[in-house]
Amino acid sequence: MPDDGAAPASPEVAALRAAILDKLIYQVGGRDERASPRDWFLAATLAVRDRIMDRWRAANDLSAAEHHRQVCYLSMEFLIGRLLSDALGNLGLTETMREALSGLGVELEEIYAQEPDAALGNGGLGRLAACFMDSMASLSIPAFGYGIRYEHGLFRQLIQDGRQREVPEDWLSLGNPWEFERANIVCDVGFGGHVAPRAEGGVAWHPGEVVRAIAYDTPVVGWGGKWVNTLRLWSARATDPLQLDAFNSGDHIGAQLNRVRAEAISRVLYPGDESPAGQELRLRQEYFFASASLQDMIRRHKRLHGEVTTLAEKNAVQLNDTHPAIGVAELMRLLIDVHGLEWDEAWRIGIATFSYTNHTLMPEALESWPVALMERLLPRNMQIIYLINAQHLEAARQAGANDGMLEAISIINEHAGRRVRMGHLAFVGSHKVNGVSALHTGLMKTTVFAELDRACPGRITNKTNGITFRRWLQRANPGLTKLITDSIGPRFLDDPEHLAELAPLAHDAAFREAFEAQRLAAKRRLAEVVRARIGVAVDPQALFDVQIKRIHEYKRQLLNILQTIALYNAMRAQPMSRWTPRVKIFAGKAAPSYHQAKLIIRLANDVARVVNNDPTLHGLLKVAFLPNYNVTLAESIIPAADLSEQISTAGLEASGTGNMKFALNGALTIGTLDGANVEISERVGLDNIFIFGLKADAAGAMRRDGFDARAAVAASPELQGVLDSLMGGVFSPEEPDRYRGLVEGLLAHDSFLVTADFDSYQRSQRQVAERWRQPDDWWRSAVLNTANVAWFSSDRTIRDYAEEIWKLPVR
Ligand code: 26V
Numbered sequence: 182m183p184d185d186g187a188a189p190a191s192p193e194v195a196a197l198r199a200a201i202l203d204k205l206i207y208q209v210g211g212r213d214e215r216a217s218p219r220d221w222f223l224a225a226t227l228a229v230r231d232r233i234m235d236r237w238r239a240a241n242d243l244s245a246a247e248h249h250r251q252v253c254y255l256s257m258e259f260l261i262g263r264l265l266s267d268a269l270g271n272l273g274l275t276e277t278m279r280e281a282l283s284g285l286g287v288e289l290e291e292i293y294a295q296e297p298d299a300a301l302g303n304g305g306l307g308r309l310a311a312c313f314m315d316s317m318a319s320l321s322i323p324a325f326g327y328g329i330r331y332e333h334g335l336f337r338q339l340i341q342d343g344r345q346r347e348v349p350e351d352w353l354s355l356g357n358p359w360e361f362e363r364a365n366i367v368c369d370v371g372f373g374g375h376v377a378p379r380a381e382g383g384v385a386w387h388p389g390e391v392v393r394a395i396a397y398d399t400p401v402v403g404w405g406g407k408w409v410n411t412l413r414l415w416s417a418r419a420t421d422p423l424q425l426d427a428f429n430s431g432d433h434i435g436a437q438l439n440r441v442r443a444e445a446i447s448r449v450l451y452p453g454d455e456s457p458a459g460q461e462l463r464l465r466q467e468y469f470f471a472s473a474s475l476q477d478m479i480r481r482h483k484r485l486h487g488e489v490t491t492l493a494e495k496n497a498v499q500l501n502d503t504h505p506a507i508g509v510a511e512l513m514r515l516l517i518d519v520h521g522l523e524w525d526e527a528w529r530i531g532i533a534t535f536s537y538t539n540h541t542l543m544p545e546a547l548e549s550w551p552v553a554l555m556e557r558l559l560p561r562n563m564q565i566i567y568l569i570n571a572q573h574l575e576a577a578r579q580a581g582a583n584d585g586m587l588e589a590i591s592i593i594n595e596h597a598g599r600r601v602r603m604g605h606l607a608f609v610g611s612h613k614v615n616g617v618s619a620l621h622t623g624l625m626k627t628t629v630f631a632e633l634d635r636a637c638p639g640r641i642t643n644k645t646n647g648i649t650f651r652r653w654l655q656r657a658n659p660g661l662t663k664l665i666t667d668s669i670g671p672r673f674l675d676d677p678e679h680l681a682e683l684a685p686l687a688h689d690a691a692f693r694e695a696f697e698a699q700r701l702a703a704k705r706r707l708a709e710v711v712r713a714r715i716g717v718a719v720d721p722q723a724l725f726d727v728q729i730k731r732i733h734e735y736k737r738q739l740l741n742i743l744q745t746i747a748l749y750n751a752m753r754a755q756p757m758s759r760w761t762p763r764v765k766i767f768a769g770k771a772a773p774s775y776h777q778a779k780l781i782i783r784l785a786n787d788v789a790r791v792v793n794n795d796p797t798l799h800g801l802l803k804v805a806f807l808p809n810y811n812v813t814l815a816e817s818i819i820p821a822a823d824l825s826e827q828i829s830t831a832g833l834e835a836s837g838t839g840n841m842k843f844a845l846n847g848a849l850t851i852g853t854l855d856g857a858n859v860e861i862s863e864r865v866g867l868d869n870i871f872i873f874g875l876k877a878d879a880a881g882a883m884r885r886d887g888f889d890a891r892a893a894v895a896a897s898p899e900l901q902g903v904l905d906s907l908m909g910g911v912f913s914p915e916e917p918d919r920y921r922g923l924v925e926g927l928l929a930h931d932s933f934l935v936t937a938d939f940d941s942y943q944r945s946q947r948q949v950a951e952r953w954r955q956p957d958d959w960w961r962s963a964v965l966n967t968a969n970v971a972w973f974s975s976d977r978t979i980r981d982y983a984e985e986i987w988k989l990p991v992r
Contacts, residue, residue: 190284197274198281200228213285219355221287222265222295225278226358229268233400237409244323245485250494250989251323253478255471255508256501258307258450259314259328259412261299262812264359264399265292266656267315272406297352298811300334301414303454304731305838306540308812309617309975310501312838315649316979318403318410320991327474329466330360330397330414333449338770340715340808343786347452347773359399360414366396368473369420372465376561383518386561392443393418394473404651404675415473417446453772454731455546461558464507464550468559471508475515489520493533497987500537500611503548503603509535509610510562510569518561524568536986537607537614538644541835542621542629543735549600552593566592566601573609577636589632608633608640613986615644617836618857620877624832644982645860646836647975650677653842658820660699661846665967668692677971687964690957696847697960700823707821711766711805717793719803723762724953727848728826729810729818732771732778735833739781739923740935741765741826742788744946746903746912749792749802756797761950764803766818768810780923782806787912787919815839820846823963824949827852828942830884830933832877834858841973847963849952851945853938857973865969869962873945874938883934890931893939900939904928 190198205211205224216224244251269275279289302308310326317324336347371388379385394415401410420443424436446469451458475498482492500506509531516527541547555563570592574582577590588595592605608614608630616622622643626634634641655662655674665673668686673679686692704721711719728741745765752760767785771778789804807814825843827834827850834856844850844861851871852858862870875883894900904924910917927936952959971977983991 190280191277193277194280194284197228197277198284200231201225201281201285204228218287218291219295221282221285222292223356223358225282225292226265226296229265229272229274229278230358230400232272232274233268233402233406233409236402236406237400237411240321240323240409241411248486248495249323250497250987251325252317252987252989253474253496253498254310254313254317254324254326254501255474255498255505256307256310256326256328257467257470257504258302258501259299259310259326259414260302260304260307260812261311261314262652262816263293263296263298265296267652268402270651270656271315271319271402271404297355298334298813299352300350300811301328301331301450303335303450303452305836306502309540309646309838311812312647312649312652312975313979314401314410314412315403315651316647316975318401318408319405319649319651320976320979320983321403321408322410322979322983322989322991324410325474325478326401326410326412327470327477328412328414329447329450329470330416331447331450332416335450335770335811336452336773338809340782340786340806343783343790345771345779345782349449360397361399363396363398366398366413366477368394368415368476370394370469370472372468372558374560376564384561384564386514386518390439390443391420392446392469393420394469396477413474413477415447415470417444417469419443452770453774455541455543455733455735456772456775457545461554464554464558467504468507468511468562471505472511474505475508475512479515479520489516489522490526490530492516493530496534497536497989498534499982499986500535500607502538502540503607506537506548506603506607506610507559507562509606510559510565513565513569514561528569528572531610532612535607535611537611539604539614539616539621539625539630539835542624543833547629548603549594549597550603552599552601555601563601566606569606569609580636582636586632586636590636604629605633608637612640613642614640615642615982615986617644617646618860619643619645620832620854620859621835621856624877642985644978644986645857645973646838646841647973647978648838648841648845649975650845652816653819654845657816657842658699658703658846660702661696661820661967664695664699673971677974677976680968680971683964683968687961687968693957693960693964696964697956700821700847700963703820707817710817711807714807715805717789717803717805718800719764719805720762720800723764723801723803724823724949725764725766725821726824726826726949727766727818727822727843728828729766729768729807729815730837730839732769732781733775734777734781734933735830737828737830737933737935737938738767738769738785739927739933740828740938740942741767742781742785743900743903743935743939744942745788745792745802745804746906747899747943748946749788749795749798750902750906751899752798752802753795759954760801761953762801763950764805766805766807766822768807768814768818770810777923780920784912784920784923791912815842819843819848822846822848823953823959824848825850825852827855827858828874828938829853829855830938831855831875831880833933841970844966844970845973847967849949849959849962849966851942851949861970861973864972865962865966869965869969871945871949873941875934875941880934880937883937884932888931888934888937890928890936893931893936894928897936897940899943900936 204227211220339346373389374387399412419440427436516522669682825848827840836856853874907920913919
């Protein structure tokens with residue numbers, strides 16, 4: 182196809198264009214003159230995928246030939262988002278693709294927009310797994326990501342009358358061009374039934390139900406296209422889809438029910454985050470993917486290395502939180518019952534293979550399963566857990582542990598109706614246990630794992646989280662990336678430490694201006710998104726003050742909203758003062774059953790309605806709650822943020838990774854000394870971040886001992902005013918009592934210390950406004966944020982895991 186008089190296409194462009202047309206016609210089954218954007222997306226993706234295949238095979242061949250240790254990253258969640266721009270960027274094909282498409286009359290950005298987000302995760306834990314997959318491929322570390330191929334990812338959030346409504350998400354409905362169904366890679370996973378002695382010794386488990394796991398593989402291509410790993414997600418199928426026995430005996434409905442039960446396992450992602458999910462289906466999901474993944478790992482190992490006894494030398498299994506922790510018992514079962522090893526050898530292999538990452542200390546998120554449920558669903562695994570526990574307690578007893586200590590370290594919690602503590606199981610079965618920020622790791626040692634840390638000194642280690650700069654700077658913010666490349670050259674793309682070369686430019690007025698201009702362009706784009714999505718007009722010149730993350734009481738969106746109300750009240754009371762124009766931007770989903778979080782969403786929307794329609798403010802304050810927060814929306818908001826809200830109650834946010842994404846893009850953080858904020862503040866310097874509030878130790882003590890919220894409110898006229906407006910129904914005139922319960926709850930038991938931190942936060946926000954009025958200072962700080970956060974690259978995190986936990990060479 183001619184290029185409309187433009188210069189003839191380069192051979193690369195011409196070849197890619199021909200490949201796209203070929204895919205369009207022979208695989209999508211379309212015709213170029215009638216193809217829809219969706220057809221072009223499929224054709225373009227299939228053409229790109231072809232270019233990954235040889236490298237994928239080569240990477241597999243090389244890791245087989247080298248016999249190095251490889252990583253199995255077991256995670257219930259992979260929050261990937263879109264893949265096309267990521268793959269093109271890593272392959273260095275973005276511009277080639279842009280030209281190839283434009284010659285076909287198609288615009289690359291429109292094609293990107295066709296791809297649904299793979300939203301196979303709730304939040305930070307799942308997004309971290311996706312960043313890690315990118316980094317492992319970029320560092321040429323042979324790795325498999327193992328998880329579940331949920332047919333429906335995290336729900337789609339609608340905001341109707343200010344309230345969250347959940348509708349099913351349907352990312353696979355138009356097909357997924359990235360994945361390969363591996364009909365030949367299947368593992369059978371049993372549930373229920375009974376355990377009986379075997380004539381030849383040992384025991385045999387006779388499951389009452391067997392579900393088949395089918396592998397779906399997605400290639401994960403690293404930076405520069407040098408290495409490709411596999412994301413292997415399991416889909417559940419009934420072993421006998423027709424259930425012929427039941428069917429033939431006349432039980433037609435029963436035959437269907439069995440199939441539905443089996444296939445429900447991979448139907449939908451649990452939409453919780455740090456809230457309890459005691460449901461049996463969740464345990465079935467966990468065992469299903471842990472068992473299939475370990476069976477697959479053993480099978481691949483035996484194919485390459487023959488003997489199962491060398492498993493630990495060649496494989497490192499990372500447990501992403503406790504969700505796959507049942508794998509500790511499952512590997513024992515596989516090694517002993519299926520592969521014939523003795524207990525001690527199997528245990529030695531297990532410990533050397535597993536390591537476990539903890540992502541939260543919130544008590545309600547610490548998984549535990551009722552013993553009775555485990556005995557019914559996984560009788561053989563439960564026997565093994567008892568044996569592991571007996572051996573573990575005996576060792577501690579011999580080392581002098583008293584009864585209190587034994588109770589604390591036992592895998593079985595004898596209170597609360599006998600439950601299996603999954604964190605303890607993961608800890609006991611692993612050689613390393615890590616937290617995700619320095620503060621969080623320290624707290625692990627003094628709280629939930631204090632006694633286990635004493636029993637197993639040195640096992641706990643810190644690996645502060647990171648983010649992939651490829652997605653969160655290069656792809657999300659091409660304008661800023663170009664400015665940086667033009668200023669310090671492209672080396673930072675390979676090695677982010679070179680970003681430090683930006684620091685001197687923070688003192689260069691022309692560079693600061695160019696930096697600000699990039700921000701303004703991103704803000705204009707976001708303003709258009711805001712207008713299109715919720716019909717609110719915002720001024721790109723205003724300070725964009727952003728809090729985007731899951732809605733949770735401990736993350737304290739409420740504190741931000743109360744401050745917004747205080748600002749609103751003050752603007753109305755003193756209309757002649759010089760106010761810094763601000764846009765408060767919120768986005769985030771609440772777990773469907775988390776009523777308090779949903780009420781907070783409603784409040785944000787109620788406040789937005791009143792503030793945005795108040796003519797006396799002259800647009801100086803706007804509030805925007807953007808619906809359906811996901812990875813793609815984050816990619817458009819983060820480059821446009823001036824201020825990053827990271828305001829959790831100190832001690833409760835394990836790390837945070839949004840904080841890193843904002844700082845990398847040059848937003849200033851307003852935050853508590855919580856999670857990775859602590860380490861961010863150390864690197865950007867206290868002059869370039871707004872830190873406020875109680876510190877973790879003081880906050881912990883106040884939460885334990887209780888504190889007088891009424892006194893805190895009485896001492897703060899501003900906060901009193903805010904609560905008065907809420908009680909008076911200013912933001913809910915049609916239902917004045919809507920927020921009465923919320924205010925009364927805050928006064929009676931302010932568990933997350935919102936009232937305690939309010940004044941300090943408010944003071945900090947005033948400093949923000951003052952700094953904004955000194956553009957030189959503001960933009961100097963902004964540049965210094967970008968310059969000083971290279972350490973938060975997930976490449977650094979993965980190198981640390983590789984060296985200190987997985988013990989494998991990094992090329
Ligand atoms: C818990 C549950 C419980 C019930 C159903 C579904 C579900 C899903 C996830 C979780 C655990 C969530 C833990 C989590 O996401 N932690 C976050 O991990 C990030 C990466 O380490 C970290 O940056 C965040 O601070 C931490 O909250």
